[in-house]
Amino acid sequence: MAKNRLPQACCAQGVIRRTIxxxxxxxxxxxxxxxxxxxxxxxxxxxxxxxxxxxxRIGSDxxxxxxxxxxxAVAEFENRVYTVExxxxxxxxxxxxxxxxxxxxxxxxxxxxxxxxxxxxxxxxIMPDGIxxxxxxxxxxxxxxxxxxxxxxxxxxxxxxxxxxxxDAAAIRQGDRVTIYAYDNSxxxxxxxxxxxxxxxxxxxxxxxxxxxxxxxxxxxxEKITGEEIELYFVHTARPYAFMTVCDNRxxxxxxxxxxxxxxxxxxxxxxxxxxxxxxxxTFDFGREMRFCAAYTFGDRPVFFxxxxxxxxxxxxxxxxxxxxxxxNGVLSGCEKSIAQAGDCLYWLSPRGVVRYNGASVQLxxxxxxxxxxxxxxxxxxxxxxxxSCKADGAKRLLVYDTLLGTWTAQDDVALFGYTQNAESGGVxxxxxxxxxxxxSSGKGGSLTAQQGESFSWYAExxxxxxxxxxxxxxxxxxxxxxxxxxxxxxxxxxxxxYVGCDGAAPxxxxxxxxxxxxxxxxxxxxxxxxxxxxxxxxxxxxxGAAVLHSITRIYHAGSAIHTGAAVKIxx
Numbered sequence: 001m002a003k004n005r006l007p008q009a010c011c012a013q014g015v016i017r018r019t020i021x022x023x024x025x026x027x028x029x030x031x032x033x034x035x036x037x038x039x040x041x042x043x044x045x046x047x048x049x050x051x052x053x054x055x056x057r058i059g060s061d062x063x064x065x066x067x068x069x070x071x072x073a074v075a076e077f078e079n080r081v082y083t084v085e086x087x088x089x090x091x092x093x094x095x096x097x098x099x100x101x102x103x104x105x106x107x108x109x110x111x112x113x114x115x116x117x118x119x120x121x122x123x124x125x126i127m128p129d130g131i132x133x134x135x136x137x138x139x140x141x142x143x144x145x146x147x148x149x150x151x152x153x154x155x156x157x158x159x160x161x162x163x164x165x166x167x168d169a170a171a172i173r174q175g176d177r178v179t180i181y182a183y184d185n186s187x188x189x190x191x192x193x194x195x196x197x198x199x200x201x202x203x204x205x206x207x208x209x210x211x212x213x214x215x216x217x218x219x220x221x222x223e224k225i226t227g228e229e230i231e232l233y234f235v236h237t238a239r240p241y242a243f244m245t246v247c248d249n250r251x252x253x254x255x256x257x258x259x260x261x262x263x264x265x266x267x268x269x270x271x272x273x274x275x276x277x278x279x280x281x282x283t284f285d286f287g288r289e290m291r292f293c294a295a296y297t298f299g300d301r302p303v304f305f306x307x308x309x310x311x312x313x314x315x316x317x318x319x320x321x322x323x324x325x326x327x328x329n330g331v332l333s334g335c336e337k338s339i340a341q342a343g344d345c346l347y348w349l350s351p352r353g354v355v356r357y358n359g360a361s362v363q364l365x366x367x368x369x370x371x372x373x374x375x376x377x378x379x380x381x382x383x384x385x386x387x388x389s390c391k392a393d394g395a396k397r398l399l400v401y402d403t404l405l406g407t408w409t410a411q412d413d414v415a416l417f418g419y420t421q422n423a424e425s426g427g428v429x430x431x432x433x434x435x436x437x438x439x440x441s442s443g444k445g446g447s448l449t450a451q452q453g454e455s456f457s458w459y460a461e462x463x464x465x466x467x468x469x470x471x472x473x474x475x476x477x478x479x480x481x482x483x484x485x486x487x488x489x490x491x492x493x494x495x496x497x498x499y500v501g502c503d504g505a506a507p508x509x510x511x512x513x514x515x516x517x518x519x520x521x522x523x524x525x526x527x528x529x530x531x532x533x534x535x536x537x538x539x540x541x542x543x544x545g546a547a548v549l550h551s552i553t554r555i556y557h558a559g560s561a562i563h564t565g566a567a568v569k570i571x572x
Contacts, residue, residue, distance in 0.1 A: 015482075016556040023051035023549065025407035027463060028370025036368075042458035044400070045407040046385075050489075051549040053458045054411055059098045059429070059439040069435040074418035075117035077124040078135055081420050083431070084108075084115050084126060089133065096420070096429050098439060106139040116244045118251050121266045125251075127240050130269070142269055143171040145235045147183050147192075153227040155218065159202065162214040162225075169212045175264065176201045176236060177272040183231040192233035196224045200273060238271035238281075243295040243336055245302055252302040252313070254292035260284045260304055260313070260323070282318040286311075294336035298346050299359065305331040305339075307351055310362070328362040329355045337418070338377030340386060342403045347386045349377035354388065354401065365401065368408050374399075380419035382428045382440070389416035412456070414438065459542035465554060481537055484527040485553040490515035494545030498525055501538040515545075522550070 025045050027036020037043075037051075044054040073084035080091040088107040092100040108131065116127045124133040130142035148166035155161070172178060177200050184193035199216040206212055225232070240263070241255035251263040264270040265279040273281050294305040304311045307330045315321040329350035331339065338349040346357040353366035353374060366374070369392075377390040386401040398411040415433040430438040465481070486498060495514045501507035510527045529537070541549065 017485075017553050018556070019551050019553040021551045022049035024048070024368075024405070025402075025409045026368045026370075028368060028372065036463045037460055038463045039461040040410050040459060042411050042456055043409050043460055045402050045405055045409050047548055048402075048405050048407065051460065053456075053543070053545070053547050054409075055440070056454055056456070057430075057438045057440050058454075059437045070433065071417045071431050071435060073115040073117050073126060074420060074431050075119070075124060076420050077119050077133070081429075082117075082124060082133065084117075085435075089126070089131070089139070096437075096439070098437075105133065108141075116240070116242075118240075118244050118246045118268065120246055120249065120251055120263075120268045123268075125268050127244060130239075142236075143168055144239060145192075145233070146171060147231055147233045149229065150225070150232050151229050153225055158215075159218045160199075160216045162216070164212045164214055165210060167210045169210075169214070170206075172201055172204060172212070172214060172234065173269070174201055174204055175267060175270050175273055177238065177270060179235045179237055180225070181233040181235065183233045185231075192235070194224075196232070198237060200275075236269070239269070240271070243292065243304075245295040245297045247297040247302040248300070248316075252295060252297075252304075254295050254304045256291050256293065258286040258288050258290035258292065260286075260292070260311070262302075262313075262318070262321075278317045278319075280318045282321055284313075284321075284323055291333075293333045294331040294339060294348075296339045296346065298341070298357075303346075305336075305348075307331065307333055310357070326362075329353075329364065332375065332377065335375070335377040335390075338379045338388060338390070340379040340381040342381040342383055342386050345403070347379065347381070347401070347403075349374055349379070349388065349390065354386075365406070366408070369399070378416040378418070380416060380428050380430060382421070387416070387419075387428070387430075387440075389414065455544065457542065457544045458547075459540060460549070462539045462541075462552070464536040464538055480557060481529060481534070481554060482557040483529055483555040484510075484525075484539060485551075485555060486511075486525040486527070486541065486549070487522060487551045487553075488525065488541075489522045489548040489550060490543075491546035492516065494543055494547050496525075496541065496543040496547060498527060499538075499540040499542075500527060500529065501540075502530070502534040503536055507538060507540055 023037065023045065025037060028038060042054050044052050046052065069085060071083055071085060075082045080093050081096060082089060082091045089105045090102050091105055092102055115129065118125045122135050125131070130144055132140045132142065146168035148164050148169045150162050151165050152163040153160065177198065179198045180196045181192035182194045182196060184191050201214060201216060203215040204212055238261070240251055241253035241259060241261065244251055244253045249266050251268045252260070254260045261271050261283040262281060264273055264281045271281045291306055292304050293307065296303050301312050301314065309325050309327050309330050311323055311325045313321055313323055329352050332349050332351050335349045340347055344358065348355060353364055353369065356363050356365050372392050374390045374392055377388055380387040384403055386403060388399045390397065390399065392399065396413040396415055398414050400409050400411060414430065416430050417433050418431045419428050421428060427440050430440055432438060484500070488496065490496060492515060497509060498511040499507035500510045511525045513523070513525070515523065
């Protein structure tokens with residue numbers, strides 16, 4: 001990105017001023033002496049070309065919450081935001097605010113694992129538990145396996161009819177594919193024994209609260225089921241794999257072992273029905289060499305990721321589905337939640353860094369972060385900014401990519417679990433690993449108007465600056481850095497400190513100010529430097545409160561050549 005600079009001026013006394021007026025975020029891969037920021041905290045490029053402190057967040061604070069309060073899943077459904085927490089499922093209605101009331105929908109028992117969510121056919125699904133949250137009515141849970149008593153078996157030319165007694169039979173629906181086993185209670189723990197048959201449920205008739213007639217096609221193995229009263233064990237033959245997404249009124253999922261499957265049309269619990277209909281399920285097996293680690297819907301197609309490829313499914317129905325795989329920077333294993341869409345592109349954390357996908361090609365965009373090692377990524381997006389919570393060189397950091405400017409900045413160590421849009425403000429709500437909600441502005445950045453939210457400190461450390469302008473104006477013996485002039489805009493009570501270091505020495509406090517009264521607004525900090533010449537200088541600006549950095553001017557004094565009467569040499 002081109003940097004805007006003021007013209008270089010050389011006065012009669014041999015003073016040269018070089019001014020930086022554009023701050024494009026991180027520049028860790030810079031060459032020696034170029035402008036850029038080497039490290040920062042809680043900064044933003046939203047006010048570009050100026051650099052500003054990020055907007056404050058509102059909502060719950062970042063205090064540690066008990067383990068039971070930490071989030072297991074977050075999902076939006078029917079103008080509600082649902083959260084799965086240690087003791088149940090909760091929702092918040094309407095636009096989210098810090099005062100939004102949390103309502104408990106139901107009590108459930110979850111282990112410590114994270115859950116997957118999907119909205120399909122008017123219901124919110126929580127997997128792998130098989131929990132169904134409808135628009136109205138009670139929350140249900142699908143039993144993937146259960147035992148039930150068969151009181152009678154009737155077979156005729158139309159098929160088999162199993163008369164079942166047991167409330168668990170309500171988990172079976174028309175169209176389900178189930179495997180029936182003999183029930184074995186001979187041991188200490190009841191389990192299922194011999195496999196008897198696999199059937200597709202063609203119809204189910206409810207006779208009473210606990211009595212059902214299950215109608216199936218005639219099965220070759222059905223003779224193994226006697227007509228006497230017997231306890232049977234039912235197992236649904238298929239369910240979603242580890243990574244899920246919703247597309248075209250189906251749940252699509254993939255496994256680490258190379259399989260992709262799609263549920264029956266509008267039916268999130270049937271993955272094994274193949275009747276030659278448009279509503280059929282669909283599956284594709286690549287083999288174990290394709291170790292899928294993420295799934296996402298981009299546009300009108302499901303996309304599946306390995307660490308080194310992306311696979312897209314094309315077509316409108318199972319008879320037409322085809323797959324296309326592209327070798328590229330895929331999703332880093334364990335970073336499936338780093339995928340987020342901003343504008344018309346997808347962004348995610350790959351083994352090589354953060355990449356952007358426009359539907360045709362994958363491009364690495366994190367070069368300015370240098371050799372920073374990123375892992376454990378969880379992302380959010382407000383449409384413009386891509387927020388990546390990750391471990392960077394082992395430390396937790398929230399990195400922010402401005403998709404319009406192509407710039408990276410860093411905030412603090414907040415650890416994201418998930419996010420949702422805040423319809424009231426147009427921003428986003430961060431759900432943190434600590435079990436808190438943080439409301440984040442979408443951002444005009446750099447505004448010094450009154451803002452509610454937390455108080456936080458910030459800093460920016462600039463790349464080492466050359467003390468001698470050897471490339472353009474003078475030889476090594478003819479100039480040295482004399483002073484910095486830093487122009488900032490400060491809100492009332494904003495405290496700012498400026499530090500300067502020379503040739504790698506520990507930086508010293510060069511200026512200290514708290515904006516009050518007439519000192520608020522735009523202020524100029526003039527920092528004279530020690531008279532000795534140095535090859536490199538460092539500059540650190542830190543503060544607390546709203547602030548906008550507009551320019552940094554380096555002031556050079558000409559050296560011995562001017563003082564001996566020689567002409568100023570300018571390289572062409």
